[in-house]
Amino acid sequence: MVRRCAIGVDIGGTKVAAGVVTADGAVRRVVQRPTPVQQGVEAIGQQAAELAREASLRAAQEGYAPVGVGLAVAGQVDVRQQRIVGATRRFEGWERVPLKAVVERVTGLPATMDNDAKAAARAELRWGAARGARFAIVVTLGTGVGGALVVEGRVVDGARGLAGHIGHIPVQDDGPTCACGRTGCVELYAAAPGIVSVAAEAAGPAVVLHDAGDVWRAAEEGQPWAQLALGRAAESLGMALAGLVHALDPEVIVIGGGLSAWGESWRSRIERAVGARVMPAFSGRFEVRLAAYGPQAGIAGAGALVLEQVEGGDRHAPAAGGTIREP
Structure with a gap:
């Protein structure tokens, strides 16, 4: 058949x-x-x-x-x-x-x-980590930072289908120029190239970094410069997501994209960063989950x-x- x-x-x-x-x-x-x-x-x-x-x-x-x-x-x-x-x-x-x-x-x-x-x-809502959710935030972390909002069980399109560009929420007043042409976007700090850039500046020229995976492994080994880069990534993402939590009141935040392969310790770091920034009424009222589909x-x-x-x-x-x- x-x-x-x-x-x-x-x-x-x-x-x-x-x-x-x-x-x-x-x-x-x-x-x-x-x-x-x-x-x-x-x-x-x-x-x-x-x-x-x-x-x-x-x-x-x-x-x-x-x-x-x-x-x-x-x-x-x-x-x-x-x-x-x-x-x-x-x-x-x-x-x-x-x-x-x-x-x-x-x-x-x-x-x-x-x-x-x-x-x-859509995949996470239909089959994965957001299955059954009425209100959710999905963020993808990789070469960039992408996102989507779920309201009443549906992915929000917006007026023309452009809703959900979480990576371009500003979290800094200045800083380097983003690929979108603006400054201060969360993508500059929480996407893989941004993590490498922050780590390279903190580590100095003696350390050669090929990708964000090198930063993650160094952080797991306790390297301060790597911890700083990942801390800045999580804090910047936490700032953006906390704003969305206040606006949307979601049941779940799903963390996907290539960097979701870093697993539970990365998920919990993001969860702490979001939780530290939400009002008490929102605290403990949502889950941060790793995407079921990952990459x-x-x-x-x-x-x-x-x-x-x-x-x-x-x-x-x-x-x-x-x-x-x-x-």
């Missing part, structure tokens, strides 16, 4: 990945390649389409029938018009790429897209976009089932 599935494609700052997403939320047969940033945004779009096609062929080999391609896209996406309307400097010119049309032409499948963090939130949340969420459309309902409707522990 042929089983229905979706193809999910996650287009990020460091890699483009595609996989088969089944109806129960499993992610299978993932293929990925480094994001060809140096070749320009058109090359990124073409690579996404080719990986989607490769994943659809792998799906067929396993007896699955792909019904569409979902695209979890770095940048700002007008979900109603299904077009990219802006991005950070790493994806300069991204808005001129007709991504949906390119993918449909290469794969022969209908495509739909949304911002990558909002797609990740695969973008693929799973992109697949969820497709499956929700095929199911014929409101793509923003909450998934059935699941519970959230009452505080």
